[in-house]
Amino acid sequence: MALILTYLHRMETLMNEIYERIIDRLDFASVITLSGSSGAHRRRIHGMFMHDYNRLLRAFVIDPDSLRGLMRRTGSIIVGSAPLALIQRIRGTRPFESLEICTAIEFHEPVLRHLMDNEDFTLLKIQNVTDENGYGHSCNAAVSVIATLHGPPRSLPGTNPIVEVFASTESCAILPVLFSHTTVVMNWLGADSLTMLCPLLTLAKRGLINQRYAMDDNNPPALIPAAEATVAKYRAQGYDLQFEPYTWNISHRCTMSAICPHTARSVGDIGTLQLHFGSKAFIDSDVGTSEEDEIIWKLGGGACHGYDYATKGCYCKFVGDKKGPRSIAYPDGTEETV
Numbered sequence: 001m002a003l004i005l006t007y008l009h010r011m012e013t014l015m016n017e018i019y020e021r022i023i024d025r026l027d028f029a030s031v032i033t034l035s036g037s038s039g040a041h042r043r044r045i046h047g048m049f050m051h052d053y054n055r056l057l058r059a060f061v062i063d064p065d066s067l068r069g070l071m072r073r074t075g076s077i078i079v080g081s082a083p084l085a086l087i088q089r090i091r092g093t094r095p096f097e098s099l100e101i102c103t104a105i106e107f108h109e110p111v112l113r114h115l116m117d118n119e120d121f122t123l124l125k126i127q128n129v130t131d132e133n134g135y136g137h138s139c140n141a142a143v144s145v146i147a148t149l150h151g152p153p154r155s156l157p158g159t160n161p162i163v164e165v166f167a168s169t170e171s172c173a174i175l176p177v178l179f180s181h182t183t184v185v186m187n188w189l190g191a192d193s194l195t196m197l198c199p200l201l202t203l204a205k206r207g208l209i210n211q212r213y214a215m216d217d218n219n220p221p222a223l224i225p226a227a228e229a230t231v232a233k234y235r236a237q238g239y240d241l242q243f244e245p246y247t248w249n250i251s252h253r254c255t256m257s258a259i260c261p262h263t264a265r266s267v268g269d270i271g272t273l274q275l276h277f278g279s280k281a282f283i284d285s286d287v288g289t290s291e292e293d294e295i296i297w298k299l300g301g302g303a304c305h306g307y308d309y310a311t312k313g314c315y316c317k318f319v320g321d322k323k324g325p326r327s328i329a330y331p332d333g334t335e336e337t338v
């Protein structure tokens with residue numbers, strides 16, 4: 001133990017070039033563990049993540065700082081492939097096709113204006129995807145408007161970046177993340193932070209499929225086409241996607257463990273991993289919402305194997321669940337109203 005501590009302490013003083021080469025060879029979980037060993041490691045590693053984050057943004061925009069400033073002011077977040085590329089430590093300049101930004105409904109327009117006025121993006125299409133009841137479309141029940149923009153070539157010559165800007169159905173930019181088809185993409189980049197809602201699964205290259213929003217109403221239920229594409233995409237990347245934790249043969253306390261789809265989770269709880277790229281420690285209150293309410297969520301779906309309990313309730317306390325029940329039934333027969 002003393003030897004390890006001596007080694008970690010010595011490593012703190014390595015010149016940048018050598019330090020960065022070592023960090024480049026580590027996977028995300030190892031880097032995070034190292035960053036927790038001392039303030040010096042944390043500052044250096046978070047600085048490296050910030051550098052990677054800006055490099056990734058420069059494939060899409062000229063001025064990452066302005067975009068991040070706008071995100072800070074509006075609580076907007078970057079979702080989908082970009083946070084996953086940082087987690088997977090993919091170092092290509094643009095390892096995915098489009099940058100996906102989520103905004104609270106009232107900040108959709110200002111974000112589009114920023115991209116068009118300051119970054120020369122052209123609006124290709126804008127779709128209102130809510131149905132007559134105000135629910136989002138089948139790709140994501142919490143998305144109300146999708147704007148697709150096309151920009152001039154950036155750090156990759158000859159290629160034009162695509163940015164998609166999703167408006168939440170509510171004043172909460174992270175709401176669409178909670179309605180993702182799989183936990184693999186339940187991550188986001190804030191202006192200065194990276195948040196993972198299911199790090200225990202994602203870092204093990206595992207993911208749960210959201211039974212409520214990725215399945216149709218047939219008997220037996222099947223994946224809806226949009227979810228089928230997502231599931232196939234992440235399975236091709238090596239993720240083991242399942243419907244319930246039992247399939248991995250790992251024990252979990254139903255309704256208690258962070259990996260159980262029936263556990264009422266809150267954004268920022270002990271099952272959440274949030275890294276702040278600035279000087280702050282791991283957990284930060286920057287969760288990408290313009291409100292201060294605690295955001296409570298769970299996947300819901302069919303009962304976990306061996307448990308005589310089921311609920312159909314992906315919900316978010318922030319807004320309640322428009323489609324599902326507003327109460328959760330617990331195994332002991334009690335109910336909680338949300």
Ligand SMILES: [Zn+2]
Nearest residue numbers: 254255260304
């Ligand atoms: Zn369970």
